[in-house]
Amino acid sequence: MAHRPDHKPRSGGAPSRRTAARLAAVQALYQLELSDGSADAVVREFGQHRLGHEIDGADYGEADRDLFGDLVRNVTADRAELDRVLGTALSAEWSVDRLETVLRAILRAGAYELSSRRDVPPRVILNEYVDIADAFFSGKETGLVNGVLDRLARTLRPDEFEGPKRDPSATAG
Template structure:
């Protein structure tokens, strides 16, 4: 986004943009943790030191809500023993989290964490945001799968919003 476009952003639009970037980064961080076998604190520090930056710092840096990113990654790690079984229970018979693509697993874990633990974010926003993240990684059926899984998850986690 160019500087003139950013200056026309409302505060809520800027917050949404920074949170969107944090969600994408959280999915990338969880993927990196799983594939590389690295801990949350190491990966969070790496993202803060080498991937996040302020606007205008260069293309290699991403402007994101770093505190929200930290809370997502740390929250998934802390609550994974609750989130994973909840998501497993929503998958079709014969499917388990372990059978899913690592990126899809990361998307479902972060989104599941938000749905079950971050009641400050409306369920429909969570679903829309993570379907967009899925679309950033996949062109096939995965975004539809993520949408369906998160819809079931949201209806279980927050029935009052539906």
């Protein structure tokens, strides 16, 4: 699975090492959901064969390997709790299980960072995962990622996430 080859980061340049780690983590989480592999095995596979390489026209770029491993291992380990948290930010008509697999991986990774990575500002997390959604989707999914992660940021880290509250209900389900 590769991101859209025509997609360029908003900055216009090559993705940062942390951005590359997040993008690769979403791809690894997708792979894990479709296979019986372990998080450690997938982290090793990506480290040996994907990170820093170009595959099928997709440049995996040099990634922050520590962040990549943290995301893959902890999102996998905490999946049930992350799904519960995500469920609070989705509309009543939607459950995490109804979401497309890549979209679930994006939201789980974003929810993990918002809940556990206090070293990263919430607006950075939102921007990163909205960009990642944009790399995979061309429809309403990007708005859904923005709406759901915005709700979670305001709930999980209200002291760090100031500004007017938007109503993302039209995009969160």
